[in-house]
Amino acid sequence: xxxxxxxxxxxxxxxxxxxxxxxxxxxxxxxxxxxxxxxxxxxxxxxxxxxxxxxxxxxxxxxxxxxxxxxxxxxxxxxxxxxxxxxxxxxxxxxxxxxxxxxxx
Amino acid sequence: xxxxxxxxxxxxxxxxxxxxxxxxxxxxxxxxxxxxxxxxxxxxxxxxxxxxxxxxxxxxxxxxxxxxxxxxxxxxxxxxxxxxxxxxxxxxxxxxxxxxxxxxxxxxxxxxxxxxxxxxxxxxxxxxxxxxxxxxxxxxxxxxxxxxxxxxxxxxxx
Amino acid sequence: xxxxxxxxxxxxxxxxxxxxxxxxxxxxxxxxxxxxxxxxxxxxxxxxxxxxxxxxxxxxxxxxxxxxxxxxxxxxxxxxxxxxxxxxxxxxxxxxxxxxxxxxxxxxxxxxxxxxxxxxxxxxxxxxxxxxxxxxxxxxxxxxxxxxxxxxxxxxxxxxxxxxxxxxxxxxxxxxxxxxxxxxxxxxxxxxxxxxxxxxxxxxxxxxxxxxxxxxxxxxxxxxxxxxxxxxxxxxxxxxxxxxxxxxxxxxxxxxxxxxxxxxxxxxxxxxxxxxxxx
Numbered sequence: 165x166x167x168x169x170x171x172x173x174x175x176x177x178x179x180x181x182x183x184x185x186x187x188x189x190x191x192x193x194x195x196x197x198x199x200x201x202x203x204x205x206x207x208x209x210x211x212x213x214x215x216x217x218x219x220x221x222x223x224x225x226x227x228x229x230x231x232x233x234x235x236x237x238x239x240x241x242x243x244x245x246x247x248x249x250x251x252x253x254x255x256x257x258x259x260x261x262x263x264x265x266x267x268x269x
Numbered sequence: 270x271x272x273x274x275x276x277x278x279x280x281x282x283x284x285x286x287x288x289x290x291x292x293x294x295x296x297x298x299x300x301x302x303x304x305x306x307x308x309x310x311x312x313x314x315x316x317x318x319x320x321x322x323x324x325x326x327x328x329x330x331x332x333x334x335x336x337x338x339x340x341x342x343x344x345x346x347x348x349x350x351x352x353x354x355x356x357x358x359x360x361x362x363x364x365x366x367x368x369x370x371x372x373x374x375x376x377x378x379x380x381x382x383x384x385x386x387x388x389x390x391x392x393x394x395x396x397x398x399x400x401x402x403x404x405x406x407x408x409x410x411x412x413x414x415x416x417x418x419x420x421x422x423x424x425x426x427x
Numbered sequence: 428x429x430x431x432x433x434x435x436x437x438x439x440x441x442x443x444x445x446x447x448x449x450x451x452x453x454x455x456x457x458x459x460x461x462x463x464x465x466x467x468x469x470x471x472x473x474x475x476x477x478x479x480x481x482x483x484x485x486x487x488x489x490x491x492x493x494x495x496x497x498x499x500x501x502x503x504x505x506x507x508x509x510x511x512x513x514x515x516x517x518x519x520x521x522x523x524x525x526x527x528x529x530x531x532x533x534x535x536x537x538x539x540x541x542x543x544x545x546x547x548x549x550x551x552x553x554x555x556x557x558x559x560x561x562x563x564x565x566x567x568x569x570x571x572x573x574x575x576x577x578x579x580x581x582x583x584x585x586x587x588x589x590x591x592x593x594x595x596x597x598x599x600x601x602x603x604x605x606x607x608x609x610x611x612x613x614x615x616x617x618x619x620x621x622x623x624x625x626x627x628x629x630x631x632x633x634x635x636x637x638x639x640x641x642x643x644x645x646x647x648x649x650x651x652x653x654x655x656x657x658x659x660x661x662x663x664x665x666x667x668x669x670x671x672x673x674x675x676x677x678x679x680x681x682x683x684x685x686x687x688x689x690x691x692x693x694x695x696x697x698x699x700x701x702x703x704x705x706x
Contacts, residue, residue, distance in 0.1 A: 212306065
């Protein structure tokens with residue numbers, strides 16, 4: 165998970181900012197078996213996503229491994245302006261993390 | 270044909286945004302603290318009731334037509350089921366998304382922050398045919414809606 | 428009308444299967460006409476380019492999910508990874524541009540018939556020939572780096588028209604081999620490609636709607652939900668062969684290159700629209 169695991173698109177329409185993001189992550193539930201070895205693949209999933217706009221928390225989302233591989237998330241909030249920065253951070257159950265920012269268009 | 274044009278236009282935009290966004294990547298969150306906040310009991314619960322109890326402290330919810338769930342009638346692939354939830358009500362604090370017949374039903378929780386609008390979308394895994402359930406907490410009360418999604422075994426996906 | 432078309436195709440299929448030589452009975456132009464007629468009669472009113480959307484052309488329930496996925500497609504990061512690869516300088520100081528002078532957006536030039544070497548050259552093959560000519564290791568053909576590179580190149584080529592030429596007798600022979608492959612029964616299930624994707628297109632295989640063959644070559648590489656990653660056209664060919672319990676050929680083998688040549692010709696006039704998402 166070294167780099168570029170988050171893609172963000174943030175758009176303002178009226179007073180509502182809609183943020184869409186795509187994350188690169190295996191999202192292993194821990195229930196799947198490795199086809200070759202027959203052993204369970206350890207759980208490895210994003211457990212928390214935090215979104216900030218203009219330094220304020222706008223969403224905290226917690227997940228299980230039930231969110232699809234390479235997860236997609238879209239959410240909305242009010243109170244931001246064009247050009248404001250939206251920051252998305254994720255952390256996974258194995259202590260991995262990443263974050264990225266994008267300007268609201 | 271309209272579909273094609275749309276996704277082409279969209280993608281051009283998203284690539285540009287992506288490149289800009291990547292510049293500011295730094296893991297500022299302390300992973301330990303965050304993992305501690307994850308509601309293990311709720312996410313590992315095997316039944317709907319246990320999950321709701323652990324996540325929201327109650328199992329009874331009022332069915333509400335103010336909550337809209339958008340999900341396919343038939344999942345084309347249970348590994349990727351697009352789900353959107355929106356609620357036409359004020360004072361929404363959180364939304365919980367559950368797949369009733371999954372091994373662990375609670376899939377995600379969305380806690381609204383400053384200016385949060387109850388309008389979220391994601392893509393989830395569904396192991397079996399069953400209801401997708403949204404529980405919305407607003408003004409301290411729990412409201413819910415459900416939508417049935419059929420999960421099938423494909424002929425060429427198998 | 429559909430029944431009539433079916434009869435026509437059945438005759439075509441049986442004639443080819445019964446006597447392989449008769450694959451040469453119709454010209455590529457006649458094949459194209461027959462093929463188009465078949466699909467426009469089976470699925471009336473659908474514009475040609477829509478067929479590039481595979482099963483989503485005809486299955487409205489799946490189409491909704493697919494549109495939701497294409498709204499922020501899972502292959503987005505792979506296009507960018509491919510761009511990075513494209514811009515990575517080889518050890519000898521060259522880049523892909525030294526081989527692909529027109530830049531990344533030249534999907535329209537592939538596959539083509541190389542008259543000198545008497546073989547079909549596909550884009551992945553050309554990528555690896557470029558690499559080895561510049562002292563780099565070839566990439567594996569099914570997924571990973573090559574799929575990312577193809578995603579970037581295909582994305583840069585979206586909207587380019589497919590225009591496969593069959594310039595000489597040898598090219599025609601390769602085309603006919605691809606065509607025979609397409610209509611030949613194989614595997615324990617004894618199915619040909621055409622059984623599922625022409626004769627039974629639009630019908631159900633368990634709960635999947637079988638996609639029409641028309642446009643099968645347009646949208647690659649593909650991010651399949653089943654794979655959870657990008658894969659190449661030849662990866663899908665081998666998957667299909669395995670599903671009828673036949674031994675698959677190697678990606679970029681002569682068999683699959685000729686098949687791609689035939690299939691691409693059948694999509695002439697349609698647009699390249701890769702990468703795309705599939706179930």
